Amino acid sequence: MEKRRVQCTGGSSFSITLPKKWVEAHRIREKDSVTVLVRGTGSLIVQPPSEGVSVRRSISIDGLxxxxxxxEIIALYIAGVEEAEITGRTVTKEARLAVRGSTEMVMGFEVIEESSRSIIVRNMISPEKFSFRNGIERMFSTTRSMFQDAIGAFAAQERTIAQDVIERDFDVDKLYFLILRHNHTLLQERISEEQMGVSLSAARYYAHIAVQLERIADHSVKVSQVVIENHPKLTPRLVRLLQALPRSLLPLLDEAAEFTRTVDKKRAHRILNTIQKSAGDIRPLYDEVIRHGLAGAVIVADSMDRFRGYIANMAEATIDHSFIEPGRGAESACYGVPLLIHSEYVKQISEDQHGCRAAPLWGHPPSCAR
Structure with a gap:
């Protein structure tokens, strides 16, 4: 770190000199323009002319x-790459389909050029036109409908609805990847907080909320896959318990959407208190599953329990964020409430044994409650 003395020039302008090593490293010459970014913390970032060039990467897919x-492509997207060249000794038909399939999983990545040995993908979405808040609100809306329909499909054993839930998960994933991408772009200081219209701390907060919503969507998929792949038999009492779940759990998600929008720590505290007091509400569902040995239903019971944990994560993050100064960034932490897992039953019946594991999603960071 170097300290520079502020000088007054012309009676009204203030200036500092740039470090010589930095100037030489970036080959800056007299009359070149540099970019000055103002951070929410009050600090300034000086970027050399080359920083304005889009980020490009090249990867080899030989042997992949x-x-x-x-x-790899999803990782490039999340990392904020603007243009990627995918190369190989020979790019096979299967590899091309994989590349194109990957671009369909995200917003903005498009194939712009192809040859026998390479494919070039470019981002077409400008970060300045993206709203973190709108993205999160869309995730809340889609995730809510997925969760409600997944439980309804399981209770009624409706495979068509279950399949629709699985397909909607792609919409949630696209928003999730986009939020992570723009968060990383901001962290890398390739765009200013002013240009994005959001502070660095707020971007990290929204990214944390997006992780929790993506997890809820994933569990909705898992429940739906049980309907399609296992078609489990249900007792009348279990059906009644399942039908009652949305009435008790969806209001928690609605409240989370509101305290996230307003960063209302009082509401977040109320939700945490409610979750802690209602920790035993899920037990009748577990008891019914164990009593009748309903293998597929254990996935549903576990997902319902984790749903509460993800809401608690959002509430804790909201309380933290309410105390963070704009631009400082939030410390990532894993929060939640104890999960009511019946270990003696889970030992007998695992997700792997019944083929109920959700399809892998690329580029996901680890989750504390997953």
Whole structure:
């Protein structure tokens, strides 16, 4: 770190000199223009002319499976890459399909050029036109409908509705990836808080909320996959318990949408208190599942329990964010409430045994409650 003395020039302008090593490293010459970004913390960021150039990356897909190709491209997208060149000794038909399939999973990535040995993908969405708040609100809306329909599909054993829930998960994933992408772009200081219209701390807060919503959507998919793949038999009492779940759980999600929008810590505290007091509400569902040995239903019971944990994560993050100065950034932490897992039953019946695990999603960071 270097300290520079502020000088007054012309009676009204203030200036500082730039470090010589920095100037030489970026080959800056007299009369070149540099970019000055003002952070929410009050600090200034000086970027050399080259920083304005879009971020480009090149990856080789030789030896990679189709799944690995998808993971790589999603990772490039989340990292904020503007243009990616995918190369190989020979780009096979399967590899091309994997690349195109990956671009369909995100917003803005499009294939602009192809040859026998390379594919070039470019981002077409400007960060300045993106609203974190609107993205989060859309995630709340879609996730809510997915969760409600997944429970309804399980109770009624409606495979058509279950399949629709699974397909809607792609919409949630697209928003999730986009929020992570713009959060990383802001963290890398390739765009200013002013240009994005959001502070760095707020962007990190929204990214944390997006993770929780994506997890809820994933569990809605898991419940729907049980309907499609296992078609489990249900007792009348279990059906009644399932039908009552949305009435008790959806208001928690609605309240989370509101305290997230307003960063209202009082509401967040109320939700946490409610969740802690109602920790045993899910137990009748577990008891019914265990009593009748309903294998597929254990996934539903576990997902309902985790749903509460994800809401608690959002409430804790909101309380934290309410005390953080704009631009400082929030410390990532794993919060939640104890999950009511019946270990003796889970030992007998695992998700793997019944094929109920949700399809892998690429580029996801680890989750404390997953």
């Amino acid at each position: 499976t189709e799944e690995e190709i998808r993971r």
